[in-house]
Amino acid sequence: MQYTRTIEATAMTEDNPDDDGRQPRQAVLWQWYEEPYNWITFMLPTKSLIMKCQLLVLSVLLCTFLSCNTATKTNRLGNATRENKNGWIYVHLQGSPEDIGYQHGYLLSNEIDTTVQMLQYFLQHETGKDWNFYRRAAANFLWPKLDAEYKAEINGIVDGLKANNKNYDSLDITALNAMEELAYYYVPSLQNAQQPHSGDNKAPGNCSAFIATGSYTKDGKIVIGHNNWTSYIVGQHWNVIADIVPQKGNHILMDCMPGFIHSGDDFLITDNGILITETTITQFNLFDSTGIPEFMRARKAAQYSNSIDDVIRIFTEGNNGGYANDWLIGDTKTNEVAKLELGLKLHRVWRSKDTAMIGSNFASDPELIKQETTFITSDSTTSPNARKKRMEQLVLVDLKGKIDLETGKQIEGDHVDALQGKNANNRCVICGHIDEDIKGCPEWSLPAYYPMGAVQGKVTTAALAANMQLWAHMGHPCGEDFVGDTFYKVHPEFAWMGKYLTNMKAYPWTMFEAKK
Ligand SMILES: [Zn+2]
Numbered sequence: 001m002q003y004t005r006t007i008e009a010t011a012m013t014e015d016n017p018d019d020d021g022r023q024p025r026q027a028v029l030w031q032w033y034e035e036p037y038n039w040i041t042f043m044l045p046t047k048s049l050i051m052k053c054q055l056l057v058l059s060v061l062l063c064t065f066l067s068c069n070t071a072t073k074t075n076r077l078g079n080a081t082r083e084n085k086n087g088w089i090y091v092h093l094q095g096s097p098e099d100i101g102y103q104h105g106y107l108l109s110n111e112i113d114t115t116v117q118m119l120q121y122f123l124q125h126e127t128g129k130d131w132n133f134y135r136r137a138a139a140n141f142l143w144p145k146l147d148a149e150y151k152a153e154i155n156g157i158v159d160g161l162k163a164n165n166k167n168y169d170s171l172d173i174t175a176l177n178a179m180e181e182l183a184y185y186y187v188p189s190l191q192n193a194q195q196p197h198s199g200d201n202k203a204p205g206n207c208s209a210f211i212a213t214g215s216y217t218k219d220g221k222i223v224i225g226h227n228n229w230t231s232y233i234v235g236q237h238w239n240v241i242a243d244i245v246p247q248k249g250n251h252i253l254m255d256c257m258p259g260f261i262h263s264g265d266d267f268l269i270t271d272n273g274i275l276i277t278e279t280t281i282t283q284f285n286l287f288d289s290t291g292i293p294e295f296m297r298a299r300k301a302a303q304y305s306n307s308i309d310d311v312i313r314i315f316t317e318g319n320n321g322g323y324a325n326d327w328l329i330g331d332t333k334t335n336e337v338a339k340l341e342l343g344l345k346l347h348r349v350w351r352s353k354d355t356a357m358i359g360s361n362f363a364s365d366p367e368l369i370k371q372e373t374t375f376i377t378s379d380s381t382t383s384p385n386a387r388k389k390r391m392e393q394l395v396l397v398d399l400k401g402k403i404d405l406e407t408g409k410q411i412e413g414d415h416v417d418a419l420q421g422k423n424a425n426n427r428c429v430i431c432g433h434i435d436e437d438i439k440g441c442p443e444w445s446l447p448a449y450y451p452m453g454a455v456q457g458k459v460t461t462a463a464l465a466a467n468m469q470l471w472a473h474m475g476h477p478c479g480e481d482f483v484g485d486t487f488y489k490v491h492p493e494f495a496w497m498g499k500y501l502t503n504m505k506a507y508p509w510t511m512f513e514a515k516k
Helices: 006-015 017-034 036-043 049-077 097-107 109-127 131-145 148-163 170-177 179-194 294-304 308-316 366-372 383-398 405-412 462-466 484-490 492-499
Strands: 081-085 088-095 208-212 223-231 240-246 252-256 267-270 274-280 325-331 336-342 347-352 356-359 452-461 469-474 510-513
Touching: 049 097, 088 097, 088 510, 097 109, 097 148, 097 240, 109 131, 109 148, 109 170, 109 179, 109 492, 131 170, 131 179, 148 170, 170 179, 179 294, 208 274, 208 325, 208 383, 208 405, 223 267, 223 274, 223 405, 252 294, 252 469, 267 294, 274 294, 274 308, 274 356, 294 308, 308 325, 308 336, 308 347, 325 356, 336 356, 356 383, 383 405, 405 452, 405 469, 452 462, 462 469, 484 492
Parallel strands: 088 240
Antiparallel strands: 081 088, 208 223, 208 356, 223 452, 240 252, 252 267, 267 274, 274 325, 325 336, 336 347, 452 469, 469 510
């Protein structure tokens, strides 16, 4: 670890008094654990009866402590499980915020370690900011705004990591959770403050998605689908299916990155019928560091919403503009779906019980586009607009009345370029492959052949969601592998990514089900 611990000390004093009490206590207990063997050796030559009694009493105390310590670890893991399946890691996490976090940190310790190391390397290269910068942002304006419940969960992740000898702290995990809003919203806002427009076009286009209901789906009930567009070096780690049963709120099944307390690319279902996904608003350029972190609002919306209105309320209250999205929301109890276009100053909602809504990183509200983005709606050659054209044809016309699980998978792996009217592998198709695009993606400042695009996909239906089931596909939903060796030979300008990105294999579609 390259950074200093000065910031942590400041943050813990100001914002997390709980930590001040907890850390020293752990240190004392550890001393007790380490030293009794020396103590016994020292005592054995003693012949006096008193000393023998002391030895006996202390030995009993030691055994009690050691067994308690083991039992505590076992209890904290509770019924948590982990299973590797077709490129995914399924984890079941259940209990108090502290214990959910501990289980998460413990079961995914190696993956969290690798992910943070990769991010330190990647973000330094891409944003010119070292990890200490991101930790400082976490300390200064993210951690203080987290609810006690989520601070406890993050501290639990830290404890679980430490139990497996991975030494990270709450600021590392907070920065990890906020990587999108910090790297692509906060950093550009600082650049723009220094020199107007120098931070434009940094907010990325993440994802292609749809939600449909009524006459648009085969059974008239809601169908929802999403594929995640990210740099492959990052997106290869978006391979966790988290099945979370918190003490309070909804049972959640979602995809996420290791160490995330939220989904991040945002695909989730809950046991009260709320379905949520999104695609980002491309070329968004505002951020308010005094607001509530996006990652916590996203987790709260999943955990505490019982209706579309609840989701909208939680997302809009204290909005910081980070990771500004077009949220697609469904409620299987009412068969209604909605789109929440959430900028910073402006937001707008569309909702219906008979519609299909699509997302490919285009914003719709003219005023929001004008005030909060540099998005050009008239340029048909951009990735958001080309995919919009394709999805309007495919989802709203060709598949109207036929949308179900199988056609949902087909949508997320679609390769028709609406500009050329034929199949292609580039920035303009729903299953994006910018690594094969001679133009790269200029609207997101990505050069030719930048290794970014669709890294995985998920689909579910109201009927499946009622049983807490979803289907997920790791790797390009079309089934094409990314092979690092071959790619770097042709495009050596990206060989620096080879340290953390080798291959991104495409696995079969796989069903995941939450534990009941
Ligand atoms: Zn593809």
